Amino acid sequence: MKYSVEANALAIGYGKAALARDIALGAAKGQVLALIGPNGAGKSTLLKTLAGQLAPLGGAVLLDGQELARIPGNARAQKLALMLPHTRRTELTTCFEFAAAGRIPYTGRLGILSAEDKKQVQNALELVGAAHLADRDFNCVSDGQRQRILLARAVCQQPQVLLLDEPTSFLDVKGKIELLTILQKLAHEQQLAVIVTLHELDMAQKIADAVVCVSPHGVSAPMSPAQAFARENIKALYGLTEEQYSAVFDPSKPEKPHFEHYVRSGQKLLRCGYTTGTCAALAAAGAARLLLAGIAPETVALRTPKGIVVEVAPLFCRTAAEGAECAIEKDGGDDVDVTTGLPVTATVTLLPGTPEVRITGGAGVGRVTKPGLDQPVGQAAINHVPRQMITEALRREAETACYPGGFAVTISIPGGEEVARRTFNPHIGVEGGLSVLGTSGIVEPMSQQAILDTIQLEMNQAALRAKSHRRLILAPGNYGLDYLHETYPQFAAIPVVKTSNFIGDTLDMAAAAHFEQVLLVGHVGKLCKLAGGIMNTHSHTADCRTELFCTHAALCGADREVCTALYNAATTDACLEILDTAGLRKPVLQSLLAAIQLHLDRRAGGAFRVGAVLFSNQHGPLGQTETAARLLNEWKE
Template sequence: MSYCETQSLAIGYGTPLLRDISLQAECGRILALIGPNGAGKSTLLKTLAGQLAAQSGAVLLDGKTLTTYTPNARARKLALMLPHTARTELTTCFDVAAAGRYPYTGRLGILSDEDKQQVRDALHLVQADELAARDFTKISDGQRQRVLLARAVCQQPEILLLDEPTSFLDVKGKAELMAVLQTLAHEKNVAIIVTLHELELAQKLADAVVCVSPQGVSGVLTPKEAFARENICHLFDLSDEQYTALFSEKPKLKFEHYIRSGQKLLRCGYTTGTCAALGAAGAARLLLTGHTPESVGLRTPKGIVVEVAPQFCCRTATGAECAIVKDGGDDIDATTGLPVVAEVTLLPDAPHTVTIDGGAGVGRVTKPGLDQPVGAAAINHVPRQMITEALLKEAETAGYSGGFSVIIRIEGGEQAAKRTFNPHLGVEGGLSVLGTSGIVEPMSQQALLDSLQLEIHQAALHSRRLILAPGNYGLDYLTQNYPELHEIPIVKVSNFIGEALDMAAAEHFAEVLLVGHVGKLVKLAGGIMNTHSKQADCRTELFCALAALCGADRATCRALMDAATTDACLDILTAANLKKTVMASLLQAIQLHLDRRAAEAFTVGAVLFSNQNGPLGQTQQAEKLLQSWKEN
């Protein structure tokens, strides 16, 4: 049954731009509007949302004419997300997202605890939790898109309208947005209407399609009908040659290797190192045989064979180059979709030698302690070995006894590197070519732990003291409250607190201070050293248990168990005059478990704070460390 539909609708500004529009959007389905620029997609969307008055005809929402709804009643049913243009002053991302709750807050606009939880849930859904306290004017355009989507989700709409929501998003951001919209439609039964320019994205996302052109608006089409060659050529006025150039129909080989995660099968991908080796093999084969390879393959160090079709393979002035597009499988990152290009030159007078260097988009090592020496291209030793083996195999097959010179570049790598840890680790100007197994396993934590290990190792080159912070809140708290500690290395460890402590022990640190939000560090009081909510979430249980030991009555314990956040727990403890006592007990338990994990390898303490409640205390060992550090 249609949730939103139009009847003989005409739209425009004064003079009708498009007439006789008849479309239907259903709950639980995504309807994509596609068509050339200027055809009227945004105008249609604004008319459906009630921002523009219809020239004639009607828009029906849940069976009633849109104009019969009051603004608040309409806002509870419909949310519109437009590309961000307006700027705000001194407004946090939480406040921007919270604007979506105003249809529910009454005249005073005061957010209830339930409203605030809805905002937090929406920010979490769009993966913008860490942006909550950030200034909305000081984040990237892509991050603003996430916050604006969270604002729309906060309205708890039954229909969601989005105008070009992928604007400013990188490859990973687009993939995450697709997942959010599919969750809203298929799991939460929201009707979604979205305008998109990227046809490949629209084809993967849409359950139904409406084509908008200056000649008129189509009826509701199936994706198969809408994206048929003939329809796309007609809609965008493309010649056959233009269509072929834009939408090559050459079949692509898809890497089909899966691992099981819970009840799901997740598709694996292959690393940038595998791409580089495949590209080198393809370019060498063209040079040695004179034939452009339809596909190239190799056996990765993990023992899994990867065979893919090159994006292109052609001769150059000095040799040949071959591009392999990085495929991260279901573990999409900043490199997924980027072409990794290997340019190969033959060295007939250098038997069986292979020289490897990095070109545009591949970073350079600027700090000691990484896989390669300072000044070298950031192509790690395993990818170098894979490239060498792939080239020598091609040489053996072709009966060639000379050597090869290889330059690896990554198109778009310099820009993508800004979204990675590379600049912080000491890799400048581009991405690293990585991969110890050659295969990317979805949901794997290994890449994050490898980066964390590198950061802690580099910190150990300069100091025997170390500060660990789970996230940006901790980093900001340190800057504001302990500016005198700026010379001590600080490493952001995410949820991997136990692993970080183990790494600190392996690097022989003498003193370690952990500074974090109570929402994370409270879990340490129960011995939980991976603080991700998927591992365990016993925050309220711990507060309840400690409060009970400190004399809390049954009502207080029940309130703690029912609390939504740690700040809510703190408010309950304050009201019961137990906050100071319970926090002392909590800090004592945290110190106990930190000492157990450190196992006397180093001295360790913890500092806790809350964004709402400020400083919450420090363990006795942390107090001693801070005093010693300030004096020395």
């Protein structure tokens, strides 16, 4: 079979690390090739490499028999088009003008459209069922309509090959069916080669002429739909148990959309959930849509700060006394906690005279009673990232409806006050309910053994990358990794292992891997626990942060009033502010760092030199242990 686009012994990835190798696939004219597989396996990376946006790490991509990298940009754009999800706002652009950008390979950068160019734009809009939107502001159309315009822009290029990355994102069921029908028409009637990544396996099964399975273990050769969607293949591809497969794919599966995003943890695939902050933003969007469009949405969707789209059906969406209210059920995925199953409700009213978004907490949402938390004392315990998500979701709904005003939002969690009594909230200074949390919008579950298996795997890989000095950097989580990247970019070549809360276990693994120099970089809220010899820093194991600050402050001469304030502080950042007021920050940190070094040396048992670097997101660098200071000086030489 002659392929319009094909990959020969292709290796893909970012930087020098290959995500997959020895990829061999192709799409012929008149064929729809679907790429399926779990999140993070490399579908988008493969698609971007086939489009020339990412350079291959090995092998080649051929377009009409020619190596893609050797084809000039304009000539390539006349043969191949790529449709990616569009999230950026455009300024004063009609849908016709946005779609017409697809003619740039023919018009040049000035973009002056000939009669033929305008005809091609109009034909493309008609093909995708969006001709009636031509004069509408691109920012003021729905997400589904926006996807049609994006497809029209790609069609305008008159390509031989059309690549699409998750084109059904944000679409309702009808919109998904209509878009995929258009893709079939482009392939089967206009003889385009279409390659599309999809998560909806039922729809992929209906549209695909051939299927490529992308998994963390590699990329399959093209398969027939019957082979690809066979029960055992899908279970193996996604790591599903028989029960999980039956719940999703058997005829009895629920009608409501179920959030399906998995992370690999050791030998397991665990289903992610979404945070209370994501629930609040989704609920606010649903209530606003009912107010602005007059129709209760069947589903609501948003792209979380982590970049993952969450689409769910509301528990209810209805008019209320002064506006509308919508509820989203909290889903913790495989990381079930006390909030899983609770409804998070947003009551929204319109504020036509201002663009402001006012957010407050209602029943079941706690109030901040101690300083040092994300929000000031007296405010609803809705952290700043969820507040941003709520604001962005509402402004997106306003743009779609061309509504210039603002919103008042009250977030409530029925049952939250009772559930909060079983959490740490009263201890840290949140009273009367739960906190609305989430920095990424997604809950990533990890079982303890699965985490340790993952750390061991990373340690093995780090050992292979380590050079003659056998140096290693450890970081408990994302805060440490971000600080390391920003503060010590010169150490980029040194392997890094993420320890999670299992610092002691990771140090043991480093000893077994024969590392000689280890630097631990982390937030003071976690690493201060090492001063008490606590090597599993999860709060369920021990939470003695303020007690340790209190103890070391007393050793440094702090009076009873300061020690009491430290003991009752909500966070380590609050402890640092108390020490600053008392003029004791430097000696107390030096005392804590000395204790941390003592316990690190005891755990290492002479197998390697180890030190720790502490920082705070609020206060910046806080210091390093004695051994860490020496290691940093040696590594900088």
